Amino acid sequence: MIYFNCDYNEGAHPEVLGRLCETNMEQTSGYGADIYCERARGVIRGLCGNDRLGVHFLVGGTQVNLTVIAAALRPHQGVLAAESGHINVHETGAIEACGHKVLTVPSENGKISARQVEEVYRIHVEDESMEHTVQPKMVYISNPTELGTIYSKAELEELSAVCKKNGLYLFMDGARLGYGLAAKENDLDLKIIAELCDVFYIGGTKAGALFGEAVVISNPALQEDFRYIIKQKGGMLAKGRLLGIQFLALLENELYFELGKRANVMADIIRKACRESGYPFLIENTTNQIFTIMPDDKLDSLREKYTFSYEKRIDESHSAVRFCTSWATEEVNAQKLAEDISND
Amino acid sequence: MIYFNCDYNEGAHPEVLGRLCETNMEQTSGYGADIYCERARGVIRGLCGNDRLGVHFLVGGTQVNLTVIAAALRPHQGVLAAESGHINVHETGAIEACGHKVLTVPSENGKISARQVEEVYRIHVEDESMEHTVQPKMVYISNPTELGTIYSKAELEELSAVCKKNGLYLFMDGARLGYGLAAKENDLDLKIIAELCDVFYIGGTKAGALFGEAVVISNPALQEDFRYIIKQKGGMLAKGRLLGIQFLALLENELYFELGKRANVMADIIRKACRESGYPFLIENTTNQIFTIMPDDKLDSLREKYTFSYEKRIDESHSAVRFCTSWATEEVNAQKLAEDISND
Amino acid sequence: MIYFNCDYNEGAHPEVLGRLCETNMEQTSGYGADIYCERARGVIRGLCGNDRLGVHFLVGGTQVNLTVIAAALRPHQGVLAAESGHINVHETGAIEACGHKVLTVPSENGKISARQVEEVYRIHVEDESMEHTVQPKMVYISNPTELGTIYSKAELEELSAVCKKNGLYLFMDGARLGYGLAAKENDLDLKIIAELCDVFYIGGTKAGALFGEAVVISNPALQEDFRYIIKQKGGMLAKGRLLGIQFLALLENELYFELGKRANVMADIIRKACRESGYPFLIENTTNQIFTIMPDDKLDSLREKYTFSYEKRIDESHSAVRFCTSWATEEVNAQKLAEDISND
Amino acid sequence: MIYFNCDYNEGAHPEVLGRLCETNMEQTSGYGADIYCERARGVIRGLCGNDRLGVHFLVGGTQVNLTVIAAALRPHQGVLAAESGHINVHETGAIEACGHKVLTVPSENGKISARQVEEVYRIHVEDESMEHTVQPKMVYISNPTELGTIYSKAELEELSAVCKKNGLYLFMDGARLGYGLAAKENDLDLKIIAELCDVFYIGGTKAGALFGEAVVISNPALQEDFRYIIKQKGGMLAKGRLLGIQFLALLENELYFELGKRANVMADIIRKACRESGYPFLIENTTNQIFTIMPDDKLDSLREKYTFSYEKRIDESHSAVRFCTSWATEEVNAQKLAEDISND
Incomplete structure (x- = not known):
């Protein structure tokens, strides 16, 4: 996980x-x-x-x-x-x-x-x-x-x-x-x-x-x-x-600021995948939290490999969730998530 | 007053x-x-x-x-x-x-x-x-x-x-x-x-x-x-x-209940005057508080004789106010207010 | 009582x-x-x-x-x-x-x-x-x-x-x-x-x-x-x-001050009876509260006619109590209590 | 220090x-x-x-x-x-x-x-x-x-x-x-x-x-x-x-209990020095805090090498203080303090 x-x-x-x-x-x-x-x-x-x-x-x-x-x-x-x-x-x-x-x-x-x-x-x-x-x-x-x-x-x-x-x-x-x-x-x-x-x-x-x-x-x-x-x-x-x-x-x-920057870059990897896959954002931002709206079955499949936080129900088959990166996020993991978001 | x-x-x-x-x-x-x-x-x-x-x-x-x-x-x-x-x-x-x-x-x-x-x-x-x-x-x-x-x-x-x-x-x-x-x-x-x-x-x-x-x-x-x-x-x-x-x-x-009833009757006198004069109610009720919407100049004129409480601005020239009766309201006063509401 | x-x-x-x-x-x-x-x-x-x-x-x-x-x-x-x-x-x-x-x-x-x-x-x-x-x-x-x-x-x-x-x-x-x-x-x-x-x-x-x-x-x-x-x-x-x-x-x-004075005078009547009867005071004061120490059987007998408040046990057979006068104390009642305190 | x-x-x-x-x-x-x-x-x-x-x-x-x-x-x-x-x-x-x-x-x-x-x-x-x-x-x-x-x-x-x-x-x-x-x-x-x-x-x-x-x-x-x-x-x-x-x-x-025991042993080293030097204890105990009473000039001299906490004044020339050992106290330091307590 x-x-x-x-x-x-x-x-x-x-x-x-x-x-x-x-x-x-x-x-x-x-x-x-x-x-x-x-x-x-x-x-x-x-x-x-x-x-x-x-x-x-x-x-x-x-x-x-x-x-x-x-x-x-x-x-x-x-x-x-x-x-x-x-x-x-x-x-x-x-x-x-x-x-x-x-x-x-x-x-x-x-x-x-x-x-x-x-x-x-x-x-x-x-x-x-x-x-x-x-x-x-x-x-x-x-x-x-x-x-x-x-x-x-x-x-x-x-x-x-x-x-x-x-x-x-x-x-x-x-x-x-x-x-x-x-x-x-x-x-x-x-x-x-x-x-x-x-x-x-x-x-x-x-x-x-x-x-x-x-x-x-x-x-x-x-x-x-x-x-x-x-x-x-x-x-x-x-x-x-x-x-x-x-x-x-x-x-x-300056370590503090470098860590912040790095996390935002990791978030951009995931954000880009959402955007390119047509998943809308609950709110647009450029920091380490991505609030996106996805179909529930897509979320179920992501849940097998990743934890993320549930925000709220949007409609019968869609929910808003939050993916969060941090100073510790490994690029390989951000990439993996981005790929899994992009894959049908 | x-x-x-x-x-x-x-x-x-x-x-x-x-x-x-x-x-x-x-x-x-x-x-x-x-x-x-x-x-x-x-x-x-x-x-x-x-x-x-x-x-x-x-x-x-x-x-x-x-x-x-x-x-x-x-x-x-x-x-x-x-x-x-x-x-x-x-x-x-x-x-x-x-x-x-x-x-x-x-x-x-x-x-x-x-x-x-x-x-x-x-x-x-x-x-x-x-x-x-x-x-x-x-x-x-x-x-x-x-x-x-x-x-x-x-x-x-x-x-x-x-x-x-x-x-x-x-x-x-x-x-x-x-x-x-x-x-x-x-x-x-x-x-x-x-x-x-x-x-x-x-x-x-x-x-x-x-x-x-x-x-x-x-x-x-x-x-x-x-x-x-x-x-x-x-x-x-x-x-x-x-x-x-x-x-x-x-x-x-039973005094308590009689007093309540009386105050509601007094309120009805005022309520009726509002209704008949075409002043809408902020909220409809049948108890001792009347929430009505009136033109500001009408309110200014009522303020010369009566106190009442201001609730909120409705639009540029209208406000919602509250008239309150009680166990002590004298019928003559409720009647006076009703008349003054009704008068142009 | x-x-x-x-x-x-x-x-x-x-x-x-x-x-x-x-x-x-x-x-x-x-x-x-x-x-x-x-x-x-x-x-x-x-x-x-x-x-x-x-x-x-x-x-x-x-x-x-x-x-x-x-x-x-x-x-x-x-x-x-x-x-x-x-x-x-x-x-x-x-x-x-x-x-x-x-x-x-x-x-x-x-x-x-x-x-x-x-x-x-x-x-x-x-x-x-x-x-x-x-x-x-x-x-x-x-x-x-x-x-x-x-x-x-x-x-x-x-x-x-x-x-x-x-x-x-x-x-x-x-x-x-x-x-x-x-x-x-x-x-x-x-x-x-x-x-x-x-x-x-x-x-x-x-x-x-x-x-x-x-x-x-x-x-x-x-x-x-x-x-x-x-x-x-x-x-x-x-x-x-x-x-x-x-x-x-x-x-x-000046009513407030007169009432205070009167209550203190009433207290003095009771205080005097305690002093003359040899009942010591828990604390000496000149206001409307009398804190005195009496034998428990004396207190039992006073309790038949008067209420007063129990302060604390002094020894096996004596307790401290408080008698309180007020603006409303009638002189006849203060006198009665004083007599009953004085009586053996 | x-x-x-x-x-x-x-x-x-x-x-x-x-x-x-x-x-x-x-x-x-x-x-x-x-x-x-x-x-x-x-x-x-x-x-x-x-x-x-x-x-x-x-x-x-x-x-x-x-x-x-x-x-x-x-x-x-x-x-x-x-x-x-x-x-x-x-x-x-x-x-x-x-x-x-x-x-x-x-x-x-x-x-x-x-x-x-x-x-x-x-x-x-x-x-x-x-x-x-x-x-x-x-x-x-x-x-x-x-x-x-x-x-x-x-x-x-x-x-x-x-x-x-x-x-x-x-x-x-x-x-x-x-x-x-x-x-x-x-x-x-x-x-x-x-x-x-x-x-x-x-x-x-x-x-x-x-x-x-x-x-x-x-x-x-x-x-x-x-x-x-x-x-x-x-x-x-x-x-x-x-x-x-x-x-x-x-x-x-069991590490927790071993650490506790060791600190108490260190305290005993200091306690023994106090006792043998005739410094009385504010309170007797066998744990890691030693509450002892010493002359103020003795304390002044100990303060040059050690920190300890001041408890209270006992008389004009004596005070109670606390020496505290812990899981981390090194035996060599406890010994040094004991010696300095014992020395005139």
């Missing part, structure tokens, strides 16, 4: 694992107060072009999302997300469990527009009984989105502007950021993101690390006491250096 | 207030452990035809909703509601503040159908990664709904059946129950409701009391330790008898 | 109830946006000598405590209280249900000293791993305390100073404030309290109202969006005027 | 790390649904002698504590712990952030007795107004405790009996369980623990793993929907196999 169901089927990139092995018996302080975390924070600040950024390393994405949001909001405040947003549908109510409502807006492509944010904000402040409704205070976006689409620089600038104007925080979930920044049409980089967002994270789990997400906080208001919240929510890793070491391996020499 | 903006503009029905005055200097135990609460519980059990019901008196509706839901759900469980449901839009995230997601379904008329519940449940249990999503465990309905519509006996039976089949609790918010039970086409009564719902409440605040809601719990699983939850959420009134006395006044002699 | 078990056995002082009756059929806006609440806010601001105070009316004490604390603290912050503090022992974990730890200090007399606060703060900030522990951010005191003792002006000034120095909020629970301000040795008044505390409340439920507590917020940081928190926690009364009317009746003409 | 400040200064035991390297490029399903987790669950069920146990792997201790407690308790229920318990003092209010009060009992040696549990329970149920107080529902113990002491079989049996009798859950935090089970006087084993506790965990982070804790649930009531709670609280590791692989390495061949 060859796995294309997600981008976390393997362990870590060998370079990352190698660093963990080399440093294994060293003694360091715990909880992120070690030399590796400190160096990794420096590398990230450098890449973002801002040495006053708060940088914190956590283990996983849901943990980051709930920690950032709990740190940012007062009890009556909510976070705006696309209906398909990860925090809205795939975190078992983690945000609500911290007391906050996820306010949703519809989205065809997984993205939120500045206009939507403006509208939600306007409706709230014009409501005579506004205190009977949740106060929007943060906008949560993913880049790439759950549907593999990415924000352009222009879109992010507009979002950032509307957030700043209305006193909202802008938070970018970057669980797959490496794949987004490596996309063909991408015009964002870490510097721009750090400037436009109040907080974002660089995803490691899905992009070469064993696990780990690097949270980058630009807005000083969100930096205050952040480590308390990490600890309270169970996200403070005792051997914090494991995170610093991995992000050093990924980021100090 | 004559108020038609809501059904809690006045104090209490004189009969209710009179009882509070009569008993004022009596000494009783606190927290609902007094003779009046005990008698009121007896009256309610009698009306519901079940002497094993748990009956608790709380001060207001949001308080009831959050207390019942917090008592019923485990952390990963959510409550299903119509998008327009009070807990979803008008309680400042009170349910989320207790840790629970409100799972919404679209609804034109404010009601939820058994089919919708079945669908949400099925999608959840068929999801391979169901533990990544909120588990639906309770269905919240209002009767009348936020739009003044009511459930028929058949609809409620279907809802109850689908809930029972799938292990979901059915919770009816009865903030305006008196107006619903007095509606012309209504075929429900307290006995049926107590049988079909796991928990519901009889609203006093909007229907003749100074304040107060009577929570009726049929399902023994929801009765356990309910008083602890009331206390924790700040809902245990020190002089609990104030609630018992008011519900005794309302319920021991 | 004559009740001395608490100070909320009766309804409201006739003057208060009278005002509710007079205004009963008036139409007003809901949720505290009415003329009576506005006037009551003005009276309170006048008594406190500060017209920029935030004033909000809630129904009960636990509701106030959880609302104020939820509004003030971030998730990792806790509130300091005496071990005997109401929020620590008698609110079913209401504060923890909002996510916050109650940090306790021992107290013989129910009071917290400035020295204790300083010590807790110092230990926290000197801890190398402070983010692994709850950050103290608020100090909760009651005046009178659970044991009926009161703070002197000097004590409150010291507390306020240590709080200000260390960035802590000072919150005074005034559920029985009327009895405290009327105590013989009291040297506080509302002006001083409003100046020294960041937030406090004037208790109505136990001091002449049917129900109701007036929250007074001096610190602008705690005023922001407070109404949202009230609503979210279920504390926003639909007919908010009921609270404004009651506080007007109590406060615009 | 040689680290004795904690037992998580190094990475993982080489055997554990080796397994991670060997399996690194294998493709498996995520979230613990892989063959390694399944095998590790089997090994643990075998060691515990019960194949119906629920076994879940999480990353860290605070995460386990908050997840287990959130899964077990209803909102009004609290968890009993020693005042020194980790959940009470070193988790930044993680339990309270899930809504639950930690009810504390004093403890000299870090342990809770059956008698104390019985007393807390009795006081609660005998309280007439019990619903005004938090309901005790779970007992949290650590073995070894924060002070390195361990429970005897007899003590655990008594605790278990009193919990069962009163409907309380017994939860053992086993963050350092390996060191406890390897202690000289220990008479517990995994079988007994699984039988006597409703839930416990086998700590990996401090005992040979890179990270990881294996939660073992005996009580079926606590097993229900546990994975939902893990996910919601941010504790579900994407590459769950990393946990399964590590526990396989530790447990399938």
Whole structure:
């Protein structure tokens, strides 16, 4: 069986694992107060072009999302997300469990527009009984989105502007950021993101690390006491250096971006096969997730050799599915899948 | 200025207030452990035809909703509601503040159908990664709904059946129950409701009391330790008898139902004027709320004499508004408003 | 049976109830946006000598405590209280249900000293791993305390100073404030309290109202969006005027303070009987609660005519109990109890 | 600098790390649904002698504590712990952030007795107004405790009996369980623990793993929907196999127990030096933590070569400190420290 169901089927990139092995018996302080975390924070600040950024390393994405949001909001405040947003549908109510409502807006492509944010904000402040409704205070976006689409620089600038104007925080979930920044049409980089967002994270789990997400906080208001919240929510890793070491391996020499690029190339192989075989896309994108629509019997036959994830029924005989490549996808396997997609 | 903006503009029905005055200097135990609460519980059990019901008196509706839901759900469980449901839009995230997601379904008329519940449940249990999503465990309905519509006996039976089949609790918010039970086409009564719902409440605040809601719990699983939850959420009134006395006044002699009927008659006067003047209804109903669409200049002129609540913009020159009658609406005022609606 | 078990056995002082009756059929806006609440806010601001105070009316004490604390603290912050503090022992974990730890200090007399606060703060900030522990951010005191003792002006000034120095909020629970301000040795008044505390409340439920507590917020940081928190926690009364009317009746003409004084005089009658009969006090105080230690057989005999509350076992044959007077205690009843205490 | 400040200064035991390297490029399903987790669950069920146990792997201790407690308790229920318990003092209010009060009992040696549990329970149920107080529902113990002491079989049996009798859950935090089970006087084993506790965990982070804790649930009531709670609280590791692989390495061949034993032997070397040098112990124990009292100038001199943790001031010139050994402590380092302790 060859796995294309997600981008976390393997362990870590060998370079990352190698660093963990080399440093294994060293003694360091715990909880992120070690030399590796400190160096990794420096590398990230450098890449973002801002040495006053708060940088914190956590283990996983849901943990980051709930920690950032709990740190940012007062009890009556909510976070705006696309209906398909990860925090809205795939975190078992983690945000609500911290007391906050996820306010949703519809989205065809997984993205939120500045206009939507403006509208939600306007409706709230014009409501005579506004205190009977949740106060929007943060906008949560993913880049790439759950549907593999990415924000352009222009879109992010507009979002950032509307957030700043209305006193909202802008938070970018970057669980797959490496794949987004490596996309063909991408015009964002870490510097721009750090400037436009109040907080974002660089995803490691899905992009070469064993696990780990690097949270980058630009807005000083969100930096205050952040480590308390990490600890309270169970996200403070005792051997914090494991995170610093991995992000050093990924980021100090461009490995992270190369892995992203490679996965996107692998995805293009599969994407091309779909397109040439006439299978339509549920959504067009250029990152490591391919959302395509196929006949059910075709899918049954692919299932004999490959795993992939089922998205939804399209009609009586067709379904949408997702094929996912990653830093670890072997070209031979992508080719095999492409051939099997193309074969009748 | 004559108020038609809501059904809690006045104090209490004189009969209710009179009882509070009569008993004022009596000494009783606190927290609902007094003779009046005990008698009121007896009256309610009698009306519901079940002497094993748990009956608790709380001060207001949001308080009831959050207390019942917090008592019923485990952390990963959510409550299903119509998008327009009070807990979803008008309680400042009170349910989320207790840790629970409100799972919404679209609804034109404010009601939820058994089919919708079945669908949400099925999608959840068929999801391979169901533990990544909120588990639906309770269905919240209002009767009348936020739009003044009511459930028929058949609809409620279907809802109850689908809930029972799938292990979901059915919770009816009865903030305006008196107006619903007095509606012309209504075929429900307290006995049926107590049988079909796991928990519901009889609203006093909007229907003749100074304040107060009577929570009726049929399902023994929801009765356990309910008083602890009331206390924790700040809902245990020190002089609990104030609630018992008011519900005794309302319920021991049919006053509650008469008041509901009267308010609906008052609403019909206004409704008739709208209909005859050609103002369409946002939604048709027969209870104490009239949702009608009028030209903005007509509304401006009505605003000089009356308060009412703005619902939403329909087009450039028309808006939907709500006129609300209550147990306290004087016929002369309903007539005046009807005339002013009818006048060009 | 004559009740001395608490100070909320009766309804409201006739003057208060009278005002509710007079205004009963008036139409007003809901949720505290009415003329009576506005006037009551003005009276309170006048008594406190500060017209920029935030004033909000809630129904009960636990509701106030959880609302104020939820509004003030971030998730990792806790509130300091005496071990005997109401929020620590008698609110079913209401504060923890909002996510916050109650940090306790021992107290013989129910009071917290400035020295204790300083010590807790110092230990926290000197801890190398402070983010692994709850950050103290608020100090909760009651005046009178659970044991009926009161703070002197000097004590409150010291507390306020240590709080200000260390960035802590000072919150005074005034559920029985009327009895405290009327105590013989009291040297506080509302002006001083409003100046020294960041937030406090004037208790109505136990001091002449049917129900109701007036929250007074001096610190602008705690005023922001407070109404949202009230609503979210279920504390926003639909007919908010009921609270404004009651506080007007109590406060615009000194009634509140007279009632407090009278209750203390009634308590002195009972206190004197205990002292002369040689029954020791668990704690000495001059407000409306008498904590005395009596032989169990004496208590059994008193129980035939009076209710009072059991505090704790002292030794094999003696127990501590509490007798409580109130604004409603009739002198003839206080005399009867005093005689029965004195009789062998 | 040689680290004795904690037992998580190094990475993982080489055997554990080796397994991670060997399996690194294998493709498996995520979230613990892989063959390694399944095998590790089997090994643990075998060691515990019960194949119906629920076994879940999480990353860290605070995460386990908050997840287990959130899964077990209803909102009004609290968890009993020693005042020194980790959940009470070193988790930044993680339990309270899930809504639950930690009810504390004093403890000299870090342990809770059956008698104390019985007393807390009795006081609660005998309280007439019990619903005004938090309901005790779970007992949290650590073995070894924060002070390195361990429970005897007899003590655990008594605790278990009193919990069962009163409907309380017994939860053992086993963050350092390996060191406890390897202690000289220990008479517990995994079988007994699984039988006597409703839930416990086998700590990996401090005992040979890179990270990881294996939660073992005996009580079926606590097993229900546990994975939902893990996910919601941010504790579900994407590459769950990393946990399964590590526990396989530790447990399938006794490595875990050997590592524990070795650390205790290393601790004995240091302990002996303290004893022979006349330095008293804050608390006597036989596990991997040594709590000793030394003159401050002695400590200053040791600080030049070693890290250790400061516990508290004993008098003007003496302090209590903790030296901690681990699976990774080299004998030569333990000897060096012992010599430096012995030298004047």
